[in-house]
Amino acid sequence: MHHAVKRSVFDRYPRLAEWLNIVELARLPTPVDELPELARTLDAGRLFVKRDDLTADPYGGNKVRKLEFLLGKAYVDGAKAVMTFGAAGSNHALATAIHARRLGMRPIAMLVPQPKEACVRRNLLLHLTAGTELHLYPDKPRLVAGAAWQRTRRRLEDGVELAVIPAGGSSPLGATGYVNAALELADQVAAGLLPCPDRLYVACGTMGTCVGLALGFALAGLNTRVEAVRVTELDMASEARGRQLFAETAEFLHGLDPSVPAPGHLKRRLALRHEFFGEGYGIHLPRDLEAADRFRAVAGVPLEGAYTGKAFAAFMSDAATGRLRGETVLFWDTYDSHDWDAEIGGLDYHSLPEAFHAYFKE
């Protein structure tokens, strides 16, 4: 079987295209912009931004790259519905819902609470446009039990084929979307759009993004060090989980195409940065919002406080020590930047299941 979607990972490993049925959701490659004034004022050598806020319409961000692979499989498997997991304001659950709906599959989001924020309210309201079936569980154990029950119920009562996508889309198949992203960047380096970055800053939630990037750089022979800024609890993001996902993803690709080196032959340049996490997932520190404001003022692109604000704050903090002087740094923007204000204005939270109404009351 031949696949028509052009992706850097398939250019490099054509045999993978025989096995991985992707759906074309993204508009790639995403641009790379240089921010010389910020580099100068913050004391870094050169600063570039990889615009994964622009991966797709109507909804971009990093999850789309994973969903090309994950929803591609669900689609080929004949799934009628797609279940996934996250926090109440999960960008991943929303991206999955919007893109699954475009492919004609019904989205089901299994969610747990998180702090009340404007971003959370926005994402919940946008689920109304995708017609997502939303469930809120008080904690993870009850979510796991709820998911088992929902899957059984659908099998027995509806006979609906259900695809299940893990939280954040961070399986070996999902992380392959970021292996592709790293190879895409390697192509941009080869084309002279930017020098090979010495370091890359990216937010790390369920690790598929940073691990996929580190694996892709190892395959491309780029010596870029990935600074993965942890924004979730240690059960989601840890050194052990990073090692495991790296090995599993390399093993998965090596199994499909033996010309992909086995994990033992690959160098993993990935540093998990714990010191920017703060008090919990989704809790913004003042420096995260300052970093987001600073970036928006110069780049004209919005960041938020839960992921990208923390990642940019990490860059600013490292730059302030002087250690980035003379380095080429890449900030990987993972947050959808479409303006949704017009859509949201016409949506009423009372149309959401009652469990979610508390997010809209002070």
Ligand SMILES: *Cc1c(COP(=O)(O)O)cnc(C)c1O
């Ligand atoms: C999910 C998400 C991330 C983290 O990606 P992982 O692959 O889960 O580590 C970063 N930024 C934004 C905006 C996200 O929604």
